[in-house]
Amino acid sequence: MKKNLLLFLIMIVALTTSVALVRIIDARTTVERKGVNDEPLYLKPATARRLALAFNGLAADWYWMRSLQYVGGNIVEFEDAHPESFTLADIDLHLLPSLLRVCTALDPQFIAPYEYGAFVLPEVDSEEAIALVNSGIANNPSSWRLHQHLGYIYWRRKDYEKAAATYAAGAKLPGAPPWMAAMGARMKAEGGSRDAAREMYRHLYDSSNDTSVKDMVEKQVMRLDYLDQREAIRNLLNGYKSADGRCVSSWREVASQLRALGLTLDAKTGAPLDPSANPYELIKNGCDVGLDINTKVPFK
Secondary structure, eight states, rough: OOHHHHHHHHHHHHHHHHHHHHHHHHTOOOOOOOOOOOOOOSSHHHHHHHHHHHHHHHHHHHHHHHHHHHHHHHHHHHHHHSSOOOOOGSSTTTHHHHHHHHHHHHHOHHHHHHHHHHHHHHHHOOOHHHHHEEEEEEEEOOOOOHHHHHHHHHHHOOHHHHHHHHHHHHHTTTOOHHHHHHHHHHHHHHHHHSSHHHHHHHHHHHHHOOHHHHHHHHHHHEEEEEEHHHHHHHHHHHHHHHHSSSSSSSSGGHHHHHHHHTTOOOTTTTTBTTSSSOOOOTTTTTTTEOOOTTOOOOOO
């Protein structure tokens, strides 16, 4: 009976302390408003660790949720004002590096923020992305997945030598799958190819448990499909112009050739559909192909 009572009291104290911790951090947080200067919104890592006491894991979770809310809220706000297609590089996310730094300082073994930062931060500040994942590797030296994410960042920067070296280093760690070594070799041979990009994204998708990361990977694969389709359609339009001495006046003039390319056509207009199922547009007087304003294909 006494043991049960003691356990109950410990749980009450822990819960009370947890609530107090979140309120303290919230009270120390400056809320972002339009027109306010660009001072950091959140505590410095050392301050957060001091306030967290023995509840670093809880505080890290709190900062992790704040990071996701910060990105999501800014995306929604930007999307409302800019209905056309956009990328994360178009959105002001300058506070994200600080949020993720605090989160990982509170719980250095929390892998999700490193993974998320590897995907999102290169659009904001690639140096911050590299620093974040390198700190993750220092704190989790046996994690081959963090080498995978760092290799991805270098690949995004078109630094294929460093990408190859990072994959090769991760391949030597316990539990690393054989494809890590293969990706290292492929980065050296054909780092900039779409096939290499597809393989990289496939492995990133398969190795991640984060739905937001999987969603970002799916969008990047969609962009690769679009680039392949655009190249094929351009070759078709250029061939038509060379043979006929003019550009096409409508998609229906090349409908059979488009189907032969494996493209799905819009039933009403005959326009080929992009990977997001929106029709492509004929531009430059029928001499080139472009994306519709409603497309979900990311521009970069």
